[in-house]
Amino acid sequence: MYQDAEGKCWWKGNLHTHTTRSDGLKSPKEAEALYRMNGYDFLAITDHWKFLETRQENGFLLLSGCEYDVGKAARAETGIYHIVSIGAAQEPSLKRREGLTANEVLNAIGEAGGFAVLAHPAWSLNRPDEIEKLRGVGAAEVYNTFSGLPWNGRRADSSGILDTLAAAGSLLPFVAADDTHLYAGEECRSFIWVEAPELTAGAILASLREGRFYASQGPKLAVSVSDGKVQVDCSPVSAVIFYSNLVWSAGRVIQGDSLTNVTYSLKSGENFIRVEAIDALGRIAWSSPVAVGR
Ligand SMILES: [Zn+2]
Ligand SMILES: [Zn+2]
Structure with missing residues (x-):
């Protein structure tokens, strides 16, 4: 946490993390300890199709999380969307099935009280005209560490797609996240600072919805x-x-x-x-x- 010139508090967090509950290599407890040790105030553990509830212990906030994906592994007519649910009060009512659409996922996250983040649009080969049709996206990952070298080519940076979208009048707020899987150097790299009066799930969620945050890898x-x-x-x-x-x-x-x-x-x-x-x-x-x- 840091305080700005006006005395407002800014909290550091990573909104996209995998653990042994899906295809990550550390347990939730190990992941939490690692981020905490590196100066983070909050973390969302967002395993694929495995919801984990909000918990707060000893000054560290674990926001509820889950990552949902729709579409096939190859870029098809329907597109590929990975959508991260953050801070939902209960598990979004979703079953993995063929034909599930991104808007159905977004709707379920919204109904469960979650904040939806469009993950790694560059990695997913999302097109601006397709992103424009999504309803209920709270933010998009401008940078996803794990989509970069050496793990995944060079599709970490989604700013080109999001700029094209913004130029057409759709302004999505930016987050940056690690999408931690291997804990092999991608962890604790890309994050957000959130301005909130206190470190609680309610306060952080409210600030996310109001756009009081920015993405960073270090600079304030x-x-x-x-x-x-x-x-x-x-x-x-x-x-x-x-x-x-x-x-x-x-x-x-x-x-x-x-x-x-x-x-x-x-x-x-x-x-x-x-x-x-x-x-x-x-x-x-x-x-x-x-x-x-x-
Ligand atoms: Zn993903
Ligand atoms: Zn992921």
């Missing part, structure tokens, strides 16, 4: 937009990048030593803006896209 980030300017305050980084629906924008990339304070002037025609801050070790923090110029 605060972004505000007013009077045609985007103001970024961050922990020391070596680059800040502003992404929008414009394919070209002057002043989009700012590089330097230990940047902590950067401003960007919005350009005519921009309909959304988002920020990446990258530190000297190459670790990224991502803001969610925000609508501008309307």
